[in-house]
Each structure stands twice: as C-alpha cells, then as structure tokens.
Amino acid sequence: MTPSPDPKPLHYSAMQLAWLHELGIDKPWLPGDTRAVPAAASAASAPAQSAAPAAVLTAAAASTPSAASTPTAARASATPTTPSRSSTRGAASKPQQAAAPMSAVSIAAMTALTRAAAAAAPDLESLTLAASACQACGLCRQRDQVVMGQGVTQPAILVVGDGPGEQEDRKGLPFMAESGALLDQMLATIGSARTRDVYLTNLVKCRPPGNRLAQREEIAACHSYLVRQLELLRPFSILALGRNVAQTLLNTDEPLQNLRGRVHAFEVAGQKIPLVASYHSAHLLNHPADKAAAWQDLQLLRTLRR
Ligand code: URA
Numbered sequence: 001m002t003p004s005p006d007p008k009p010l011h012y013s014a015m016q017l018a019w020l021h022e023l024g025i026d027k028p029w030l031p032g033d034t035r036a037v038p039a040a041a042s043a044a045s046a047p048a049q050s051a052a053p054a055a056v057l058t059a060a061a062a063s064t065p066s067a068a069s070t071p072t073a074a075r076a077s078a079t080p081t082t083p084s085r086s087s088t089r090g091a092a093s094k095p096q097q098a099a100a101p102m103s104a105v106s107i108a109a110m111t112a113l114t115r116a117a118a119a120a121a122p123d124l125e126s127l128t129l130a131a132s133a134c135q136a137c138g139l140c141r142q143r144d145q146v147v148m149g150q151g152v153t154q155p156a157i158l159v160v161g162d163g164p165g166e167q168e169d170r171k172g173l174p175f176m177a178e179s180g181a182l183l184d185q186m187l188a189t190i191g192s193a194r195t196r197d198v199y200l201t202n203l204v205k206c207r208p209p210g211n212r213l214a215q216r217e218e219i220a221a222c223h224s225y226l227v228r229q230l231e232l233l234r235p236f237s238i239l240a241l242g243r244n245v246a247q248t249l250l251n252t253d254e255p256l257q258n259l260r261g262r263v264h265a266f267e268v269a270g271q272k273i274p275l276v277a278s279y280h281s282a283h284l285l286n287h288p289a290d291k292a293a294a295w296q297d298l299q300l301l302r303t304l305r306r
Contacts, residue, residue, distance in 0.1 A: 110217070114136045117224070118227070121228055137221040139218055145172035148229070149174055150174055151194045151199030154234050155235045156192060157301060158239070159201070160238060161245065162214065162242060163213075174202055175281075201226065204219055227268060231268055236273075237273065240278070242278075243256040245280070246259045249266055274304050
C-alpha cells in the first residue's frame with residue numbers, strides 16, 4: 001500500500017513542539033514543514049495534557065455479523081515463561097494463578113466458542129456483554145472488569161495494545177496509566193485523540209495478572225472479540241503497539257524493526273485495513289531514544305488519513 005502525499009501542513013501546539021523538542025527534533029523535516037521547533041520549547045513549559053477520557057462507547061456502527069477469522073498466533077507471548085510487559089503498571093493485587101498450557105484442541109474449542117459469541121453480537125454493547133460473560137480462558141478468574149476499549153466509531157486510527165493493566169482493570173478503560181498518558185501525548189502530536197478520532201483497545205480484554213504478556217491461548221480465545229470490534233468500528237487504519245501486537249496481527253515472527261516503517265494490511269470482513277506497527281508507549285517510557293522512530297511511524301499513519 002502506498003501512502004498518499006502529505007495531506008495538509010501541520011500546525012503545532014506548544015505541547016506538540018515540546019514533545020518534538022524532547023525527541024531532539026529541532027529541524028523542519030516533515031513534508032511541507034518549514035518551521036523549526038524553537039529551542040526554547042521545553043516539556044516544562046508545555047501546557048498540561050488533558051487526558052480526559054471519553055465515555056465508553058455505547059453507539060454501534062452498522063454491522064453484518066460474520067465469523068471471525070482464525071486467530072493468529074501470538075508468538076512472542078506463547079512462551080511458558082510468560083515475559084512481563086515493559087510498563088510501569090503496579091504489581092498484581094490479587095494472588096496469581098499459573099495458567100496451565102492448553103492443548104491445540106482445547107484452544108480450538110475455546111476459540112470456536114468465542115467466535116460464535118462475538119459473531120452473534122449485532123453491536124458494540126452486545127459485544128461487551130458477551131465478553132463480560134466470557135470464561136473462555138483463565139483470565140476471567142481474576143478480572144475486575146472486562147476492558148473492551150474507548151474512543152469513537154469509524155476512527156481514523158484504531159490503536160491495539162497488549163492488554164489491560166491494574167488501573168485499566170479497575171476503571172474498565174484502556175491505557176489509563178503512564179504509558180496511556182504518553183500514548184495520548186503522541187497521538188496529540190498528529191492532531192488525534194481518543195475523544196476525537198481514535199479508538200483504543202487491546203489484544204486481550206481481561207488483565208493478565210502480574211503485568212505479564214497474554215499467553216497464546218488467551219490471545220487466541222480473545223481474537224474473535226477484536227475482529228468483531230473491527231467489523232463494528234470500521235477503523236480507517238490500525239496502529240499496532242509493540243512487537244507482540246504487531247506479530248500477532250500480522251501473523252509473523254519478524255522482529256518489530258522489520259515490521260516498522262511500512263504499511264501492512266489487516267483483513268477484516270473482506271476489507272483491507274492499513275496497519276502500521278510501532279513501539280509500545282510502555283517501551284518508550286523506558287527507551288526514550290526510540291521516541292524519534294515512533295514519531296516517524298505516526299507520520300506514516302498521518303499520511304494515510306482520509
Ligand atoms: N494499557 C492498556 O490498556 N494496554 C496496554 O497495552 C498498556 C497499557
């Protein structure tokens with residue numbers, strides 16, 4: 001897929017300039033951009049970012065229930081050692097239960113169950129109800145709330161993260177902690193927000209305990225909910241956050257470095273949705289040097305705007 005030419009020149013707010021400055025970007029280099037970031041701009045002088053969350057969606061887009069596609073494997077998270085996410089979320093507040101590895105047959109049976117439940121949901125509210133009753137994998141045992149997502153229907157960008165953390169589980173909303181605040185700031189630099197033209201969701205809708213990545217069978221069980229969300233929300237583009245999400249959605253083992261910097265396609269209900277892979281904002285909290293590359297990925301997304 002070829003990105004279209006730069007749609008319109010950017011006008012930067014003080015907060016955006018501060019963010020760019022923090023990235024070390026102080027030269028005009030964006031297409032059509034002739035302004036340098038003033039050296040005086042600093043994060044300290046930027047106005048506080050308003051991350052006021054929108055109400056959880058209740059409106060539904062028109063939809064045609066269809067079977068969710070076969071879940072893709074979450075390669076990186078499939079290891080029995082269950083690596084933790086590089087985020088700053090709090091420690092698990094409940095005792096952890098080790099998830100026993102499941103056979104391929106059990107995964108297939110579980111996936112068939114969620115596929116039927118998700119496909120039968122005519123709108124987002126029904127889909128949330130179905131997911132709230134879901135017991136297809138062990139994550140249901142420790143969740144406080146199912147975290148379906150937040151944002152607008154027909155979003156310009158649908159952001160996919162790994163899974164809810166402690167705060168998200170408590171509030172029932174995605175990206176509520178520090179990495180969510182950074183994500184909001186990053187989206188603001190391209191004029192986007194969860195209150196305006198973005199929808200945020202995750203590979204899995206229930207919190208993996210202990211801040212670990214979701215396991216292969218958990219992602220497989222939840223995949224139908226994500227696919228149905230995409231069918232109902234009809235996003236214009238997808239931003240896959242981090243290696244785990246990118247590899248899962250693109251069904252590949254390729255490292256994130258190879259997946260970044262180009263436009264992929266994610267097919268839902270016969271439609272190819274442009275997908276850009278980038279660093280997870282939780283990763284950027286610990287690796288600020290990668291923010292410049294993340295900024296480039298956002299620019300690539302911006303060129304896709306309708
Ligand atoms: N919060 C989320 O909802 N998802 C993530 O991947 C990280 C934080």
